[in-house]
Amino acid sequence: MSKREFKSKGPELLADLAAHTAAISIELLNLDQDAAEQLGTELAERMAGHWGGQNLYFPMGxxxxxxxxxxxxxxxxxxxxxxxxxxxxxxxxxxxxxxxxxxxxxxxxxxxxxxxxx
The missing domain is CATH 1.10.10.60 (Homeodomain-like)
Structure with missing residues (x-):
C-alpha cells in the first residue's frame, strides 16, 4: 500500500501514527525519507491489525x-x-x-x- 493510499483510506489516528513514526525514525535513526515513511506505515498497519476495532486509551505518560x-x-x-x-x-x-x-x-x-x- 502506498503512502498516498494509506493516508486517503486510513483513519486519521493511524495516519498520524505513521507520520510521527517516520519523523522519529528520521530524527533518531537517520533513516532516509522513503524508508522512514515505509516504517511508519508498516507500524501503523500492524497496530491496526493487532488492536483494530478495540477502544484504546493512551495515557499522557x-x-x-x-x-x-x-x-x-x-x-x-x-x-x-x-x-x-x-x-x-x-x-x-x-x-x-x-x-x-x-x-x-x-x-x-x-x-x-x-x-x-x-
Whole structure:
C-alpha cells in the first residue's frame, strides 16, 4: 500500500501514527525519507491489525515524566540546594525533600535486591 493510499483510506489516528513514526525514525535513526515513511506505515498497519476495532486509551505518560523529573532532581541534589531545585522544577521545598527521600529509598531497595540475586 502506498503512502498516498494509506493516508486517503486510513483513519486519521493511524495516519498520524505513521507520520510521527517516520519523523522519529528520521530524527533518531537517520533513516532516509522513503524508508522512514515505509516504517511508519508498516507500524501503523500492524497496530491496526493487532488492536483494530478495540477502544484504546493512551495515557499522557505523566507518571513517566514525573519519574524522569524526580530522578533529575535527585541527581542534582547536593544536600544543600533544596530551594534552588524547588525553584528550578516549580515544586515546593517540601516536595523536593519528599522526592529525594523517595528516590533514595527506591535506590536502596534496588541495590539490596541486586545483592540477593544469583
Amino acid at each position: 505523566l507518571s513517566l515524566q514525573l519519574t524522569k523529573r524526580d530522578n533529575q532532581i535527585y541527581a542534582e541534589f547536593d544536600g544543600m540546594n533544596h530551594s534552588d531545585l524547588a525553584r528550578k522544577y516549580s515544586v515546593s521545598v517540601q516536595w523536593v525533600y519528599k522526592i529525594v527521600k523517595a528516590v533514595r529509598r527506591a535506590e536502596m531497595a534496588r541495590r539490596q535486591e541486586d545483592l540477593f540475586q544469583e
